[in-house]
Amino acid sequence: MSGTQLPSSSGGDAYERPNQRYRCGRGAGWGKPCAAGPTPDGRCGDTRCTGEKDALPPCVPRLTLRARRGRMTWQICALMILVIAAGFHFGRGTKSRPFAVDPGPLSARHAKFTSAEGCGACHPAHHAGLGGWVKAIFTHADMNTQCSRCHAFDGLAHLPHNEVFDHSPRARQTDCRQCHTEHRGANAKLTTLTDAQCHTCHAVPFERFDRGHPEFAANFPRVTRGGIKFNHAKHLLDYFKQPEYAARAQQNCTDCHAALPHERNIRTAGFDAACARCHEEQIPQSELVLLRLPDKPAEAAALETDDATSFMTWFFQRAGTTNYGTALQQCLTAAAKDGVAPLAEMLEAEWRAATPTSNRPSNVVASSRSVLQPSAASRPGPSHLLAGLSPELLARAAQLWLKGERLEPPTLKIQSGWYWLDDLYPELRYKPAGHADAVSQAWLEFSLAAASRAPNAADTKRAASFRDELAHLRSGVGRCVKCHAVSAPAANPAERRVEWYYTGSLLPAHTKFSHGAHLGLLRCNDCHRLNPDANYEGQYHDFTTAAGVSNFKSITLANCTDCHAEKKVRSDCLLCHQYHRGASWRNLPE
16 A cells, blocks of 8 residues: 655655554654555555665564554553452452452541441442442542541631631641541551651751751740739749748749649649638638618718718619619618518629620639639629628618617627628628638629629719729738739720639640659759749739730740750650641530
8 A cells, every 4th residue: 555745844754644553664764764655454565665775674664653552551451450350359358348449447446436337437439339439530539528527626627737827828728638547457546647747838847856946936835914913933032031921831833833744734733722821811801891881761861972882882873873872771671671682683683784695604603723714604693792691680780770779799700701890880791701702702793894884984983993992902802803813805895804713824726735744854943934024013004914924934945955856855746736726526416
């Protein structure tokens, strides 16, 4: 078979036939094709092409590139079929699940949770039939969604570290399988990562922790204004060295602080163990004076401000009432008949009006030894305001006063609780029972709420006077705010709340640390060095909680690399950092 010769200005093969399997051998070998070209069965098409004239070997047609590629494709396909077929008969696997479709055993933890549902627990296409399998070949498997069925985070599962990093343009979506690889056997550790895996994303790779790791922040660990006002420098360098306190003072840091191996924050031993030696006797010395009665009911209408308590001038004159003495008389008339109930109802109504709905506490008083910030549900409630006040105590006093008779003085010295003191004027007083006294806590919170939510300027002024009396550092009831800070929530700066609980320092979201693992190996002051020049008291001059001042100097990188270095103590990334934010388990329906 011959073909038509095509002009070629480039000197290339003039007999290129892409639809044929062969090309001229002379053209392939020497660049000089003959005029006839090869036949379809691979023989030379020109019988004269013997090679004698040019002293060259005879023409031997060769396969075209397209033909060679086709042959290679079929060979590869045949090889794949053989490999797949061999997989069904050799290697790991069983008769029901041969090697080719057996990815390997799950880790022990996952195998336990997926035993009932099988592969379909994580791979929805497994139970979707042949059509679902084919579709799965061309569809991205969203394993993050499958993992999130059991695992929960404080953020989206597909984001790096489960949060948005606006400052990092390199941040991209992640897949759980980038770090966690399953089907590696029952003993596989899915959470074990290498430093190299961390360096694939982080923009500033370094050789190891003690060589190249960035220096810690200047205020590490970061602190907010503490809820408990305890000036370590003042106590350790001043108070504890005074003769009257030296014998009571704690001798070691661990006398006030204790840590468990699994905890990041270090716990305080609590008031009874750490503070009571010096401060317990001071608490009952500051009482709440709730009511002060004129000598006779007839004098109530002319009651002057100086003759009343700050509570009376606010509570019985709120919302524009001018003659609060008359309101007092009406209250005592009701108390003479029904005891505590009328006053309790008035106080509860005012509490509900003053306290924000989102922060209304219940009638549960939390333990004073907790280191966690309590929720609103664990704070003192309105029923604590008059807790322990006997109906007879108030009713009897009101009856005698309405008759113009003197009150009966108590026969025994009052240790704590409600009582009447008839000195210049009859006064209803409350003596705190000790630390974490629920009544003192309730009245302090009530006064703060009332002052921040008063309806007009006059009420605000009177409520503020009531608040300032109860929140006085040295004479306020129980002296609570001497140690417990008063803060303003960021969402509503006009409100005030008492920080009843110690919260500890704050590490970055993905940093972890265990004090328990270091106690006994180091001294506390190896890392925590006092900073007597810090303006610790100044941070409590207002109610801001965004920034804080520490009693201690910042911890530096050198504090850690002294031990955590090559050929010393473990120093990989996972020792101090955790990838996920707020990792937890979901409550799955049974």
